Amino acid sequence: KAGVTQTPRYLIKTRGQQVTLSCSPISGHRSVSWYQQTPGQGLQFLFEYFSETQRNKGNFPGRFSGRQFSNSRSEMNVSTLELGDSALYLCASSLGSGAADEQFFGPGTRLTVL
């Protein structure tokens, strides 16, 4: 069974630009979560989608948004990039049945904002 895939793996952008990251979950998984990982703040929850609906949202500004498609693939978008948005963005998928679900993580997209 293929794991969680994320594209692209690396991105370099400049301040003010916007970026879209993509995540393909494990086949059969209906929940996709996004996390931001930085050296200073660690791993922080961004949002979670299930059946195309956002069920949970972390404490991030509105510049961070996401969506999920009918095939469970998900995208997250960051607009008006700031230097502090440089991070590893991790996507995780799970069956979506509840908080006890094991989440399977992808390799991440490393975003560098110059």
Place this chain on the structure above:
Amino acid sequence: AQKVTQAQTEISVVEKEDVTLDCVYETRDTTYYLFWYKQPPSGELVFLIRRNSFDEQNEISGRYSWNFQKSTSSFNFTITASQVVDSAVYFCALSEASRWALNFGKGTSLLVTP
């Protein structure tokens, strides 16, 4: 509010030593789930174990063991006879039943030297 504390930022041991990684959590929920994840240098988070709040039984899996104590809100992880391949960052995480989101600790970086 929920919070996970991993007080040990970095630990260095020599191969074959036993090592315990500490995790203390805070939550007001009575139903919650605790997780440990491993992040090797490649960056991908790997699931190690999940425990629910009603199951305080300790668990052993090979060289790994986990000690869950609700009385002290701790969920500690012990590696017996450590090996170089155990070198990684280990994260403890908490998920409340009402919220599909992992709240991670800051992680403990474990270095095992030959």
